[in-house]
Amino acid sequence: MSLKIGSSIEMSELPFPVALVDHRFEIKEHSDVFYGYFGFQGADRLPNNLEDLIGRIPDSLKEIRRKKSLPKKPISEFVSYVSRKGELRWHKLVLYPDVSHSGYFLYFEDVTQKKIAFDLSVQAEHTAKIGSWEVDLVNNKIYWSDMTKEIHEVPKDYIPDLEGGINFYKKGEHRERIMELVSNTIENGGSFDEEFIIVTAQGNEKWVRSIGSTEIVNGKATRLFGVFQDIDQSKRASIKYQVLTDRMRVAVESSNIGIWDYDIVNNVLVWDDNMYDLYQVNKEDFSGEVEAWESTIHPDDRERSFQAVQEAIEGKKEFNTEFRIKTSDGSVRYIHGLGKVFRDEKGNATRMVGANTDVSRIKKADNRLRQLLNTTEKQNQSLLNFAHIVSHNLRSNSSNLSMLTGMLLENTNPEKQQRFLEMIRISSERLDETVVQLNEVIKIQSDPNVNLQWVHIKATLIEVLEGINAHVEEIAPSIDIQIENNLRIHAVKPYISSIFLNLLTNSLKYRKPKTELSIVVEAYEKDGNTIVSFKDNGRGIDMERHGDKLFGMYKTFHGNKDAKGVGLFISKNQMDAMNAEIEVISEVDQGATFLLKFPNPKQAKA
Structure with a gap:
């Protein structure tokens, strides 16, 4: 027998998720949409107990179940629930006592979006x-x-x-x-x-x-x-508020806040002494008409300020605006204006009283704060680059030295030992250069342009290759360098070394098995830019699948266990810091080409 709500509507017909449960929270009746609300379909096994349906139930409901007595008032709780799709959802659960059936009506409302919005607003407030x-x-x-x-x-x-x-x-x-x-x-x-x-x-x-x-x-x-x-x-x-009340009153009276009174009917504007000081206007020179005030406003703000007065008089909005004024000495001040309109019994505006405050210092402080925030953001980015260079470049050099040491110990041939010792010497020098470069990175300030210098492309590339000579020796790739000796780019050298190292090690790491690795590095000038190209015949990248997230943080594409998904993210970040661009052309099993595009400023002679 179906339960009817009121005189004619059955519970099953209700268009929202509602159910009737007994004292043990066993589901006895429910609307047709009830289980669908929780993601169940017709063929699914439907739980008949509230706890089986939503998991852990709130303590207030447990207390009701323990006492086995009907509450006098509805109970509202917020509960979290992992949906059948694996999504965390938040619900508002309202329990209504049903005296006639000795049970409870349960109503559910999905408040996930409200909960997320609330959490974000709280987090934003706290983060500040x-x-x-x-x-x-x-x-x-x-x-x-x-x-x-x-x-x-x-x-x-x-x-x-x-x-x-x-x-x-x-x-x-x-x-x-x-x-x-x-x-x-x-x-x-x-x-x-x-x-x-x-x-x-x-x-x-x-x-x-x-x-x-x-x-x-x-x-x-x-x-x-x-x-x-x-x-x-x-x-x-705040604690001393009562003691300081008189001082505060004196401070307000003597503060730089001007009071004005505008007789709308007779077009008479009256200023207090602070207003004259604020606008740097002599009392004798002030006509007492609203036009005299308008003449002091900055030309770019005049029409908007006059419109704000008119809208207040017409009752469209309160007078609450900011504008600039030009004082007699030619300086510009930012003024915050507040005003209240008084009307007669017929609703006609007769008078407007308000205050002006000089907020120039606040504006300057706000601009300074924005500058500091931008500086902090740039410095944080420099620290991120520094951390990557420390972890990636030093690790590559130390790994290279470890491999060379192992080769030296495993070979007894004097000629090979001599060769490995020479490679160790070169790798050690490159490690020392990397440490020096890290010191330069630390010195980089918020404006990367002051750190740009002319970097020889070929010489930097060779230094990077020497730093990983053990890896190159082990894999034995074909490396073709097509770069003129004197070709240079305007960049941050530690960044360039880091980018070159990342692209080269990626080519070594993602080579095709049973195929000789070929790497071609060339550089040339085109349309006012210098292009540096790294091309290999490795495993390539599925650009249709991964192109939009290629430079994302922690994004990997080949399933290598040692892949971290950080290198390309940092490389893109470093290119952006130098106002340069990085592009990728690649197909699966057809290798990859990375194009580094550097704008050419007017070069000084080398």
Whole structure:
């Protein structure tokens, strides 16, 4: 017998996922779309218990099942669920008591997108804080960002531990409270966001804001992470607020905020003294009409500012705008204007009162902040390049030396031993040059152009080949270098060495079995650019399949166990840093050609 909702609608006809369950959460009735909502199809075996359907049920529902009594009010919970497609989904589950049937109605709503949007907004808000921290509960390790260490006034090489981190909190209520929060968060999940006093390594008391969350895996907390903010000044200012009330009032009155009053009906504009100082206008020279104000506005902002006033008078929007003014000495100031329109009983605008604030310093600070963010981004990119050169170039050189040493020990022929010793000497020199280049990379600042220099292509290529001479000796490829001795490019030499090394080792690594490897390297000038071409007859790349992700981070295409998927990503990044381009032409089993295109500035003579 089907359950009817109301007088005529059966539950099965409802267009949303709803079910009737008993005290054991056995599913007794459901809408036709209920199981389809969870990805089940007609031929599938359908679970008849809520726990079998969604996995672990919320504690509030477990409590209801234990008591076997109907709740008086609906219960709403958010639950996560791994769909039959392997996707993590979030649902809002609402339980309504059904008195007439001694059970519960369960309603589900998919809130995955809302949950993702919420998590992203929270993460964005937290990331904007000053410092960050993380506790690896599995390996009992703690990470502090440099700014977090700075807040604690410890050196950058300081290695924190959980007990030591807790002991920075001021003894008493602050330390006890953070211990309680951390323990509860680890045991029960969730998060915390509170303010504390810490005592830094230098003995200074400081107010901080600590925000923490847990990462739960299989019902167990594995990671505690969050952000750490120095709020000492703002907090102390807040505590002293009552004491400083009079001072603050005087400060506001004497601040550089101008008040204006505009009689719309009679076209009379009245300024206070701060307005004259703000605009650098003499009282005697000010006509008291709105046109006098408009004449001080920067020509590029005049029409927009006048439009903002008109829209406020017409009631379309509040007067809240920014504009520039030109003062009597020719300087430009940024002004933030706020205003409120007053109307008569008929709704006609009669008066407009507002304030102007000079925000020039804020604008300059904002521009400075943007410059710093750009500089930081570029410096982070330089560090990424440096890390790759350290791991890739040094590893290639050290591997080459290891191979040569092995060859030397395995051969007793004096002539071959002498040859290997010479190759070891050359490889050692190349290793030393690599270390020198790494030092140059460290010196690279935010603007890569100041680090560009004229690099001899052929000489650099030969140096790279000498650094991997053991690999070349072992594989014995045919290498044809078609480059004029004096041909140069304007670039960062450590980057060029890194790119050449990556392309050469890729050719050696991804050669076709049972086929002699052939590598052709040529360079030529074309259309104001210098082109360096690396061509081999190796295994090639399926460009139709992998072309759009060829230069992606951690992307590999041949299944080699030692492939990391980093080399081409870094090479592309380094080319971009030099305002150069890299292109690929390749087919499976037909080899690959990498084209490096460098713009030619006006060359000085070598």
